[in-house]
Amino acid sequence: xxxxxxxxxxxxxxxxxxxxxxxxxxxxxxxxxxxxxxxxxxxxxxxxxxxxxxxxxxxxxxxxxxxxxxxxxxxxxxxxxxxxxxxxxxxxxxxxxxxxxxxxxxxxxxxxxxxxxxxxxxxxxxxxxxxxxxxxxxxxxxxxxxxx
Amino acid sequence: xxxxxxxxxxxxxxxxxxxxxxxxxxxxxxxxxxxxxxxxxxxxxxxxxxxxxxxxxxxxxxxxxxxxxxxxxxxxxxxxxxxxxxxxxxxxxxxxxxxxxxxxxxxxxxxxxxxxxxxxxxxxxxxxxxxxxxxxxxxxxxxxxxxx
Numbered sequence: 260x261x262x263x264x265x266x267x268x269x270x271x272x273x274x275x276x277x278x279x280x281x282x283x284x285x286x287x288x289x290x291x292x293x294x295x296x297x298x299x300x301x302x303x304x305x306x307x308x309x310x311x312x313x314x315x316x317x318x319x320x321x322x323x324x325x326x327x328x329x330x331x332x333x334x335x336x337x338x339x340x341x342x343x344x345x346x347x348x349x350x351x352x353x354x355x356x357x358x359x360x361x362x363x364x365x366x367x368x369x370x371x372x373x374x375x376x377x378x379x380x381x382x383x384x385x386x387x388x389x390x391x392x393x394x395x396x397x398x399x400x401x402x403x404x405x406x407x
Numbered sequence: 408x409x410x411x412x413x414x415x416x417x418x419x420x421x422x423x424x425x426x427x428x429x430x431x432x433x434x435x436x437x438x439x440x441x442x443x444x445x446x447x448x449x450x451x452x453x454x455x456x457x458x459x460x461x462x463x464x465x466x467x468x469x470x471x472x473x474x475x476x477x478x479x480x481x482x483x484x485x486x487x488x489x490x491x492x493x494x495x496x497x498x499x500x501x502x503x504x505x506x507x508x509x510x511x512x513x514x515x516x517x518x519x520x521x522x523x524x525x526x527x528x529x530x531x532x533x534x535x536x537x538x539x540x541x542x543x544x545x546x547x548x549x550x551x552x553x554x555x
Binding site: 338356393394 | 504506534535537538541542544
């Protein structure tokens with residue numbers, strides 16, 4: 260799965276005339292292998308831990324590359340109720356369950372069909388993407404609350 | 408509508424034992440009368456313009472009050488694709504159309520029914536709130552693009 264995404268990313272960047280630099284490769288590799296919605300700072304720390312020989316990276320380099328990778332649809336930006344920008348290497352259609360107690364963000368594939376064609380016609384708005392964030396209490400925090 | 412919301416806000420705060428200070432009153436009054444999704448800085452400038460005699464306010468006061476007003480369901484925080492936290496005085500169920508060209512956020516009441524009970528059962532997640540952001544191109548930017 261992650262290898263297929265890396266292959267696709269290389270092709271997408273190549274077609275756009277953009278080099279797959281070592282920095283872009285390591286950012287994507289980490290995001291595609293660890294689906295944990297990191298902030299830029301968390302991503303930086305993860306890369307330092309997961310790729311110990313790799314030193315050509317700073318949070319600024321990550322910020323700058325994120326703009327490019329996002330523009331080409333290779334990562335997604337997400338904004339949970341905490342107001343902190345996070346990144347998602349899961350570019351398939353999915354939603355997020357966000358726990359208001361532990362702040363954990365979980366990918367959710369439960370189908371949530373929306374009448375997008377009808378909404379487009381009614382609002383005159385050309386829809387590219389729909390972001391759905393479901394906020395509440397995760398199973399683990401629910402259990403903790405009931406046992407305390 | 409705005410007057411009804413002000414009345415409700417006074418009651419909610421009173422029940423929670425929280426004073427409706429002049430600062431809270433002016434923040435809510437501005438948000439309920441101008442449904443334009445401001446950032447804290449924009450809200451500060453709007454209040455300076457709309458309530459010229461009112462000087463007992465700073466962006467820090469607004470930040471601090473927003474936490475309280477949000478906690479009691481009197482305003483909503485929103486996070487569009489720009490990654491900037493904005494506030495919404497419209498606390499009724501609605502969605503946001505966000506234009507990726509002009510960044511404008513428009514309230515949308517087109518019904519988007521979701522199978523929340525089924526999702527709750529399937530994921531074991533207790534749902535409080537669902538945030539839906541529809542991203543794309545607004546009618547005005549679509550028209551500009553077609554005439555250029």
